[in-house]
Amino acid sequence: LHLVNSLKSAFTENQLVLYYQPKLDLRASKITSVEALVRWLHPVNGLIPPDTFIPIAEQTGQMNALTKWVIEEAANQYTKWQKDDINLSIAINISAEDLRNDELITFLLALKNAKKLPDEAIALEVTENAVLSDPKLAIKLLARLQKSGFRISIDDYGTGYSSLEQLKILPVDELKIDKSFVQNLMMDKDDQTIVDSTISLAHNMNLSVVAEGVEDLETLAWLQARHCQYAQGYYVSRPLPAEKLTSWLPSFE
């Protein structure tokens, strides 16, 4: 595939863009944070989803560079929003590759200093599986990041190869219940049991909890009744470019 050859030019020719998907605070009925999701605006092939090019970035040693680009872009967007009195913290997806060396943490700490970012500016989402290749190192890096003020979320919670024992030792502030348990929640008793117990688990461990993949009002109300703190999904909003999100926010409130 020639996408492999042109991924480098995605960086040099500014073809990468961030979309932002809001996370709804169900208690306050407010949007307080968003998740940054990268897309590649290819001059010939159009908008390429991350599932297509992230594996390429991983296989060609470009993942660290991609993550750095995402972080820097998100930090700039955070600052822009602040200037417009829009308080949105931004969550970044971190890959397994980013947890195999300390490049990411060095970069994040330098950026936080240089741009004088408060702790709430940037949060990090990591899947259970991303921690598995070198758990000791990953846990050490995540612990340093958490100590430096970055909130850590476990993404796609419930689908990875992790145990409750691992959850106990992971430096973590938030669980994001995977959308596969949430999408058909109203029709699936087993999903209801899983989601309900995960919300309780998070509460009892003093972790925030987010349900991903909320696609209808009934599901949102069900989650709210069980004191799930945050909801994310198409029912709230699809991922949007920054300007579209900015203009959507007031209509929401």
Ligand code: G
């Ligand atoms: O945005 P979308 O639903 O198409 O994302 C598909 C997958 O790509 C998701 O698993 C998402 O976590 C991942 N993804 C999107 N943006 C990034 C990114 O900036 N970095 C990493 N590592 N993964 C991302």
Ligand code: G
């Ligand atoms: O793995 P991660 O959770 O980062 O994946 C996010 C992906 O899920 C994005 O590609 C986003 O477009 C997609 N997504 C977000 N909300 C929904 C939803 O309500 N339903 C479905 N099917 N996908 C969603």
Ligand code: NA
């Ligand atoms: Na994510």
Ligand code: MN
């Ligand atoms: Mn997820």
